[in-house]
Amino acid sequence: MQPTSSMKEEFLKKWQMGIQICGPSIDNTSVSERKKVIKLSADVAMASLRKGTTCWSRALIQKTATEDNSLVRQMLSGIKAETLINKTLPKKTLCHRKIVRRSKKILMRRNARSASEEAAAKAKKLVKRKTQGLRSVVPGGEFMNNDVLLIQETLDYIVSLQTQVNVMRSIVDATEAGIER
């Protein structure tokens, strides 16, 4: 599942559009400002490729919308920006920490474990922690209470990240080559 060329093209178009939108405002700004704009527009372009079908793209759009609302709105003009920005993500499952701790304690007491069980429990805990880490890395991961969904979204996210990196890298190379001349 490598990023396809059509995806790259689409991403490039969207990104270009985004940079053009905020082109005039870039004029006399510092490097960091420009970098921010470039990154934001790239993010929105990447997220808009999915047209709000995936959880991570919606979360990313919402996140960027808090930073630069007008840009996102203009970039997403083709695909109903409002609905995407205001689309509610699946609800976060919350449980009271105290209750969870208490129930865990009870469970621990109930089954005094053997060595092998202990190891298995440790491994499980490790996997759980790693999954939590993945949640924090993938945008909108906190809202995916389902492991299957999380992994699916991660797959999709990685593919679009790869497209983004590919396109950006090629452009950087092109500009560098142009400068060298």
Added chain:
Amino acid sequence: MKRAIASDSILYRTDKSVLERQRECLKYHNQLDQAGDNSNFAACFSNSIDGSIGPDPGWENGWSCFGLGSLEMNYGTVAEDKEIPSSSSETWRSGNFKKRKLESVKGVGALMEEDGKQNMNKKMTGVFKEEEEDDEERSKITEENIGSTTKSITKKKKVIKEQQNSSNGSSKSDYIHVRARRGQATDSHSLAERVRREKISERMKFLQDLVPGCNKITGKAGMLDEIINYVQSLQSQIEFLSMKLAAVDPRPDFEAVDDIFGKEIITAQTTDYKNVVMPSQEMVNSGYLQFNPIQQVVQSSEDETTINMFDSDPSGEARPIWDSEMQNLYSSLGFDQGLSPLPTYTNCQPLSGSMNTNNLKMEM
């Protein structure tokens, strides 16, 4: 009567098959005949051997019981020859007609349960439900059916076979078919859990293909670690690249960004030749003209190459791949003009999509 009891005891003693027992009975009967005894016994035994239980006026209670017993024993062993050979002696000794019948049917039930364990799809006789149920439920139904012993064994067997055939034929798409292997739990919760785990492992395989260097790692925790690292590296790469794009040019800011735009437009044109002409392109070109006359040449040569590409492929159906286009572009930029390609540039060359983190580190 004493003789009758003696014959009974002989029969009870022997744990042999029916035929043998009957042969013994005949022997005993012959002996009795030779001794010149009552002929009622002969009639009785012939009856019992023939298998018809006609009411005989000469019969006494004990004998009628014996005749019935032998018949039942016969029946039981016939049934058990088909199925379970071990329980024949028990059924004989119990002597009770109904009990024995129940037991023989239970034997069939046990067989059915075994079948269930071997994952044979069954739907039960009286129930005729269409839905696919897991094995445990199925076996429960079989047990219920054992309770109602109205139907004959052979009929049941036939029905089971029919059910097997029909269930093999009917497969609905609405249901997820889960098959528990021998020794696996079969309640609905663990089945669902198993399905979930299988799904996750399937997705993980995809991820393994996607994330470089992940296929050597076994274990979910390690894989998740690798995936997290990869995603983070991609994110940081994007950060880095956008930084680079922002600060790529030593010239004043405006020109630098425009430079990016110009390149983008060119690449966009190569990918889509029907593209609407970008308004900023002229500006960019003019900028090049003003600042760097050599670049103008490069630009024009690029345009030529793109035009050539699309001339060779006017239909646009089999459009060349993006990467190859880019590479063409850059080869025309870097190599065709006889300019020495820079080492960093060649390092960055993997435009074909396989970007690796080492590259980034080297550049950094």
